[in-house]
Amino acid sequence: MPSPKVTSTEELLSSDAKWISLQKINYTDEDGKPRVWECAERKTRGKSGIDAVAILAILRSKTNAFPLSTVIIEQYRPPIDKGETPEDAAIRELEEETGYKAEGVTESSPIVVCDPGMTNANMKLVVVSVSLEDKLETPDSKLDEGEHIVKRIVPLDKLNDELKGEALISVHQGFVVDARLSYFASGYEMAQRIRNGKFD
Amino acid sequence: MPSPKVTSTEELLSSDAKWISLQKINYTDEDGKPRVWECAERKTRGKSGIDAVAILAILRSKTNAFPLSTVIIEQYRPPIDKGETPEDAAIRELEEETGYKAEGVTESSPIVVCDPGMTNANMKLVVVSVSLEDKLETPDSKLDEGEHIVKRIVPLDKLNDELKGEALISVHQGFVVDARLSYFASGYEMAQRIRNGKFD
Structure with missing residues (x-):
């Protein structure tokens, strides 16, 4: 590929x-002085009033067969569908993008x-929990056509080291x-x- | 005021x-299909290649007179000056905005x-350490004219609760x-x- x-x-x-669009915001500051702020905004914000939801999935073994882990992916744009709560969106998108079913x-x-x-972009962080029977299963993702997502499982207490290594090589x-x-x-x-x- | x-x-x-400006990025995806991405970018990125630095100051007592704490502020835009490293900028801005002198x-x-x-906005997080002799001193900030910054000291293990409370009332x-x-x-x-x- x-x-x-x-x-x-x-x-x-x-x-x-x-x-997206550019906006010019005219405001008066704490001294009553008129000031200008430029910012970008999405044209797509829906009724939920929230642009995006971030999902943190905690993977855990019912038998302590592996350390508490999470799944990180190499592409990420989870939108909230119409009429859906951010929490529903998090559970739905986690399954589509990684195959893991959260129980709550x-x-x-x-x-x-x-x-x-x-x-003006805003978001919510939703933490969900995935219990696995024993070993660290890696189910198939359910990707839409044109979605190309690489996923990786990382123990929580190695996450920072992993990301630092990633950031250093990623530039290339x-x-x-x-x-x-x-x-x-x-x-x-x-x-x-x-x-x-x-x-x- | x-x-x-x-x-x-x-x-x-x-x-x-x-x-800021709007940019149109033309790219081909993993299937070789041409696609378009719209994004905003700052016109101000300098030679450092970094748009901003975030500062996390850990306040600690040499005599354990108070729990490990941090200082949060209600306005935040620390730029990196010309010829300065992000780490230097973090120490300089912490002192200007809160009065605390970091030792490293x-x-x-x-x-x-x-x-x-x-x-395309990017940044670095710089964690700095501030040792205080005994009690939790609150030095004066060194603000520029027109800067209005309210600061608050919060113990690290109450930070999440504090921010959640803040977020709930802040909308109003x-x-x-x-x-x-x-x-x-x-x-x-x-x-x-x-x-x-x-x-x-």
Whole structure:
């Protein structure tokens, strides 16, 4: 299978853009001084008011046959379908993109913003739990035509190291690591280091 | 002091935008099929190749007089100055925005991307360490004119609860919680819950 490849990049006129637009926000600051902020926004936000849902799947063995793990993928754009809650979308998309069936939602974050200085994009993080009988099964994904998703299982306490290695080699391969996944992994690792007295 | 207030919002033409632009990326996918991606990009990326640096300051007492804590602020846009490393920028901006002097960098993440489906914005997370003699001092910030930053000290193991509460009330006050901070807090809390056997 050939690798995806950028053939050209060009400046896009607002009038030609289908999915995103530029907005100019006029506001007055704390001193009453008029100021201007430029930002980008998606044209696709639906009734849910939420642009995207992030899914964190915790894979665990009923017999402790493997350490608590998660599944990371190399392409990611889970939309929320019409009339669906973010939690339903998380469970549906997890199964489509990785084949894992979650038995429930462990946690659902408030709505948070991705890069507030630049866009109005928002999202929710939904943590779901997948119990496996014994060994770490890797079911088939249920991808749409044109979807090309590589998945990888990683133990939670190796996630930060794995992503750091990934980020270092990825530049050469055209891949980049998502900041949000990276921050989750940093927080997880920091709690462990503090617990183990290894934080200096 | 009056609250900042949006006075109007209007669609911005690409030709009028000073800080961001829209780009059209033409690429071929894994099947060799031509496809188009629309994204926003900053016009301001400098030689460092990094749009922003996020700072996580760990406050700790030399005498264990208070629990490991961090400082969160209500406005955040730390740029990297010319000729500066992201690590230098983190230490400089922490002092300007909160008054705390970091004695060193604990961790510096690889370059990660903020919202890859929508923009090319990237960043680094820099974790710095601040040792305080005894009690939790709150030094004065060194803000530029026009900067209005409210800061708050939060123990690390209460960060996720604090942000969730914040996110719930913030909608009414025009504040939003940054996804990256929220993910760090989720990861931290999850490691603790798993350690304490409270993860179901």
